[in-house]
Amino acid sequence: MPKSRSKRRLPVTAQRLSVKDGSNGDSSAANTVIAPPIHVAGQEKIILDPSALAGIAREKLGKSSAETRRRINRFHTLIKEQSKLAAKRITAISPESIDQIQKEISEVSEEMARMGGLDWYQKASLLGQCKQRGGDTSRWLVPKLNELGFGKGTTKEPLRLLDVGALSCRNYTKERAWIRVTPIDLNSQEPGIYKQDFLDINPDFEVLKTPTEDKESTAGENSDSDGDNETENIAHLFRQPFDVICLSLVVNFIGDPAKRGDMLKQAKRLLVPSGLLFFVLPLSCVINSRYFNDDRLLAIMQFLGFEQLYAHHTAKLAHYLYRLIATPTSMLNCKSSPQFKKKLLHSAPGRNNFSIVV
Numbered sequence: 392m393p394k395s396r397s398k399r400r401l402p403v404t405a406q407r408l409s410v411k412d413g414s415n416g417d418s419s420a421a422n423t424v425i426a427p428p429i430h431v432a433g434q435e436k437i438i439l440d441p442s443a444l445a446g447i448a449r450e451k452l453g454k455s456s457a458e459t460r461r462r463i464n465r466f467h468t469l470i471k472e473q474s475k476l477a478a479k480r481i482t483a484i485s486p487e488s489i490d491q492i493q494k495e496i497s498e499v500s501e502e503m504a505r506m507g508g509l510d511w512y513q514k515a516s517l518l519g520q521c522k523q524r525g526g527d528t529s530r531w532l533v534p535k536l537n538e539l540g541f542g543k544g545t546t547k548e549p550l551r552l553l554d555v556g557a558l559s560c561r562n563y564t565k566e567r568a569w570i571r572v573t574p575i576d577l578n579s580q581e582p583g584i585y586k587q588d589f590l591d592i593n594p595d596f597e598v599l600k601t602p603t604e605d606k607e608s609t610a611g612e613n614s615d616s617d618g619d620n621e622t623e624n625i626a627h628l629f630r631q632p633f634d635v636i637c638l639s640l641v642v643n644f645i646g647d648p649a650k651r652g653d654m655l656k657q658a659k660r661l662l663v664p665s666g667l668l669f670f671v672l673p674l675s676c677v678i679n680s681r682y683f684n685d686d687r688l689l690a691i692m693q694f695l696g697f698e699q700l701y702a703h704h705t706a707k708l709a710h711y712l713y714r715l716i717a718t719p720t721s722m723l724n725c726k727s728s729p730q731f732k733k734k735l736l737h738s739a740p741g742r743n744n745f746s747i748v749v
């Protein structure tokens with residue numbers, strides 16, 4: 392049986408999040424303070440970190456940023472194809488069709504490997520972060536946290552922030568006095584990023600028993616530690632829930648819509664009550680999909696127990712900040728049929744098939 396959230400040992404952190412924005416976690420109060428307008432921003436500042444390009448050959452990236460973008464999109468398509476084929480293989484019955492599916496899976500994997508695999512994809516994305524997206528997404532999140540009342544000296548302990556799909560562990564260096572980052576990724580690009588599948592984190596926070604263990608358990612956090620060691624036991628990093636979770640361009644990376652939904656549910660499991668979820672999608676997912684848009688996302692998030700604090704479209708991205716306001720854990724463990732199935736919302740031609748199923 393899942394343990395109840397109310398028994399978890401983090402009332403202080405939880406209080407901190409609700410008190411600091413002046414709303415005490417009351418959603419109506421928060422809504423009067425923070426309007427969630429959606430608007431398209433102008434050009435953003437370009438920040439290029441030269442170390443981002445280390446070890447990546449120009450010809451692999453593409454001759455121009457448009458070419459890099461095209462290859463990244465191809466990689467996304469292959470990821471989706473992989474998910475579809477994996478689902479097909481589960482239901483296939485005849486040995487011939489299993490062989491055929493297996494052959495197609497191998498072709499997809501080979502093409503991904505020829506492109507340079509996940510490692511290439513991450514480096515290309517890092518370049519995209521620098522050149523096209525106005526720097527890493529912490530540039531958007533940090534001012535929003537400031538607006539909510541967080542900053543240097545405003546909290547007793549630094550905010551615990553889980554950066555999922557982290558390509559750099561330096562994104563919050565300037566804020567290290569008040570943000571303690573735990574950067575994770577499926578494939579660690581640099582020491583300091585922990586190799587960890589977000590969906591595999593076990594959110595059983597009650598394993599933390601004594602204050603001594605508590606102290607030892609946080610010793611490895613932040614980017615000073617060597618997160619590159621695959622055999623390292625990093626379970627201690629996840630013994631407390633997080634104040635903030637960043638899912639920036641990670642959910643769209645997953646090919647399976649139900650798994651995307653699982654990521655949102657997992658974020659909810661790993662957050663303190665009143666914790667914040669920073670969520671970023673490519674703009675095309677919400678303005679050009681047959682099955683998805685801002686209203687659908689809002690309905691899903693509200694269903695999961697989040698309130699939307701901010702929503703903002705840039706030229707290429709959709710940014711959202713949510714606060715967790717309800718914790719019905721029974722719902723998260725519910726295996727019944729999805730509440731938000733893939734549903735046709737726009738039938739105009741030329742749209743993509745992005746969706747999130749919860």
Ligand SMILES: C[S@@+](CC[C@H](N)C(=O)[O-])C[C@H]1O[C@@H](n2cnc3c(N)ncnc32)[C@H](O)[C@@H]1O
Nearest residue numbers: 513516556576577587588589590639640641644
């Ligand atoms: C496009 S990059 C996003 C990078 C960065 N967060 C940003 O905003 O630009 C997507 C990253 O998510 C990582 N990722 C995807 N699924 C993940 C999971 N289940 N757990 C951890 N990382 C994951 C991928 O390995 C990849 O590095």
